[in-house]
Structure formats: C-alpha cells, structure tokens
Amino acid sequence: MKTATLFIAMMFPCFAQQEESVVRFFNGDKLTGDLLALTDKKLSWKSQLLKQPAEFDLEYVVDLELPTAAPPADRPVAAHEAIIVMTNGDTIRGQLAGITDAEIRLRTWYAEELVLKRVNVKSAKISSIADIYYRGPNSLEEWTNHDGADGWSFRGGALHSDSPGGIAREINFPDECVISFEATWRGDFRPKIVFFSKDIINPSNPDSGYEMVFQGNSVHVKKADTNQWLGHSTNAGVLRENEKARIEIKASLKSGKIALFIDGQLIDAWQDDAVDRDSLGKGFHIIAQDASPLSIADIEVAGWDGYLENVPNRRGQLQLQFQGGFGDDVELGNGFGLQQKPMEEVIPEGRMLLRNGDTIEGEVLGIEGEEITLKTPFGEVKFPVARLKNISLSSASMEEAKLYSADVRATLSDGSRMVFRLDGVDEDTLIGFSQNFGTARFRKEAIKRVEFNLYR
Secondary structure (H helix, E strand, C coil), X not given: CCHHHCCCCCCCHHHCCCCCEEEEECXXXXXXXXXXXXXXXXXXXXXXXXXXCEEEEHHHEEEEECCCCCCCCXXXXXXXXXXXXXXXXXXXXXXXXXXXXXXXXXXXXXXXXXEEEHHHEEEEEEXXXXXXXXXXXXXXXCCECCCCCCCEEEECCEEEECCCEEEXXXXXXXXXXXXXXXXXXXXXXXXXXXXXXXXXXXXXXXCCCEEEEEECCEEEEEECCCCCXXXXXXXXXXXXXXXXXXXXXXXXXXXCEEEEEECCEEEEEEECCCCCHHHCCCEEEEEECCCCCEEEEEEEEEECCCEEEEEECCCCCCEEEEECCCHHHEEECHHHCEEECCCCCCCCCCEEEECCCCEEECEEEEEECCEEEEEECCEEEXXXXXXXXXXXXXXXXXXXXXXXXXXXXXXXXXXXXXXXXXXXXXXXXXXXXXXXXEEEEEEHHHEEEEECCCCC
C-alpha cells in the first residue's frame, strides 16, 4: 500500500468513553477529546472545546495519547514473556514461537505473530509471567498524592512532575525484586525513589522503607525517615551527561543487597546488615525534590532470583557476580565502595543463563508452546522457556531498520515500543511497515501513544 495514495478513515467508536484521548501539537497546545478518524496526512478530532469536529494536518502533531483495553480474556495464557531489543532501540514483547538463524517468531496479542529479522535483533531476554508484579503507569488515579503534590500529572503514558512532591502506590513486592523505569528530566536528576515502605499516606515523607536519593550525578541509599545511610555515596556520571536513562534497582530482603543499574550498566551496590522486615511494607514512592521537569514512564516491578549475572562494572574492565551475598568475587574497600575482582571465566558465546544462575551451552532446535528444545554437546534437552533468562544469539552482522519520513513510534499497553512507517489504518488496526518485521497490523486498543514527526 503506497503512503502517497492512502486515504482511509480510521474510526474509533470505542474511544467515546469516560477516558478521553489527548492530541498535542508542536506549539504546545493540547486538546482532550475523541479521535474520529486518522489518515497518513490528517486526523479528525471531536472535543467539547470545539463547536464541530476539526481536521488537523499531522505535520503539526507531536503525539496522540489513547485509552487502551485489556488483552482479550480468551487469549492463550503464557508462562513466559520474551523481551526482544532491536538494533534501532525498539523493544518488542511477546512469547517465543520459533528461532532460526534468519528470524525470531514472536506471538503477540496485539499483532498476532511477528516475524523479526535476526540481523535486526540486538538481544533476547526472558521473564516469567508470574514474576511481574506491576507494569505501568496506567493513570494518575492509581497513585496517592494526599500531601498536596498536585504538580504530578499523567499524559502520554508517563507520570510528569513540575513541582516538589511525591506520589505513591502499593505494590505486592516479593522479597527479591527488580524495579525499573524510564526517566527523562531537565537540568539535574534529583528524585528520591522509596521502596518497601509501610506508609503511602505521606507520599513525600514516608516513615519506612529504603530511600535511593539522586542528587545530580551523586547517588546514596538510606533507610527512610532516618539518618541511617547504607555505607557510601557513589558517582553516576552518566546522569550528568544525559537527560534520559533507564533506571534499574535490584533489592533483596533476604541478603540486604541493593544494586543500581543505569542503561544496563552496574553503577554500585549497597548492603543493609540489619534488615528489619517488620518495619517494611509494600509502598513505592516517586518523590520530586524540586520544580525541574521530571517524567517517569515504563515502570515495571518483577521478581529477582538474587543472582547478578556477569556484567561490566562502571570502570568498564572488571566483572561482578553474587547470589544471596557478595561471595569471593567482591571485596568491600575503603568507604564501602566496591572493588571487584575479575571473574575467572566469562560466559562464552553459545551459553544461556538459567533462572537459578546456572548456564547451559546449546543451540535452539525448536519451540513448541512453552517448551524449548536445545541441542547440547550431550544431546537434546527440553525444558520450559520460562526457566531461561536469555536466548544466546550467535554473532552476526547486525543491521538497523531503514528510516522513513512517515515513521511513527507506537507505545503499547504492555510496554512495547516500535517505530514503523504508517501505511494504513482501518476500523480496528494500524498498519505499519518496518524492516524489523515487515508489514504488521496492530490492534488499536493495545496502543496507548502514537508519536509523529520523529525526525523533525
């Protein structure tokens, strides 16, 4: 289908709900209302502020925020979720349906089966569905801000702050968990992240839990509402260099360990030798310390097995590994800063990491349902896909998908984010093309945000 000749209306009858859509423009204007129609050139919009529906050229539109629906109740229930990262930065979630040297097949509820070109795949990680305890944000209503922190708002699938104050919610944290989110800011990065709190009534000043405090490029951890600092502060220079990062906090109530990752790189780790479970709870807080713009998106809380796989440390040379304790591979130096010893052995290409920390060497022969078959040096083995933490992808010349002027970026309700050329629309779907997966049809109720004019 040629974009130049496309003029198909996309009707959204289900969007006339209590939750309105939002369209934003490059001049800073925004309109709440309902999307009536969309083409590759224009969108038609109904709003209480307008006497009649209006058409807008897409060249003036930044993005659309759309209400989403839950996945169909009759969809197949999966025990695992694959997170596929493409070379262009796209993140695509689904269930593995097959792997060859040329392609990875991914089952999804929002686009049926996607066939991903292997040369466009950067990495493939596996999560157990049972290990996911929260994914959002989904609205401002699911957060508490009783202390008057009205500077927080929800738009574009993200939480935004423009004044000091905190918001909080309860999450059924497991004893060992990974808390991750996408942060965007202006100026210095200065939020406080509190977890395992018993107090969500006072989102800005919880009286329990662990508090990770960011002060520009300095990070330290303490027990909330106390002066009990956990050892040391650390320097995270990457927060000074950029204004966007993926933050990941791994925390264990079993070992008392708390580790910080930024954009996949280990920054530092802290130790609480006196974990008091009775003072800890299920509260999660995001606290803005000043009026600088701050945006938090793609929050996920997942279970953690206490194992920190082999990754380079922030000095870029050594490696760290621990399970339930630092073990012999890590020494605590002066000021409790980490001094890592080189690992004797790095997991070689062709080996995959299991959820219990073991590794296995093998080649994927096939995937059927929730079971994967590997060819190993000792013969074929079969086990649940959910037992894997990653899929080993053989080294190959990687390629990035071609850019098109009609590209849009879609953010889905499950956290997937994909760039594709908008080729068509109809009553139920957006039709897009990317060299990552060819032509695909995306269900409209799965899409919570569409960004336009990506390369403007």
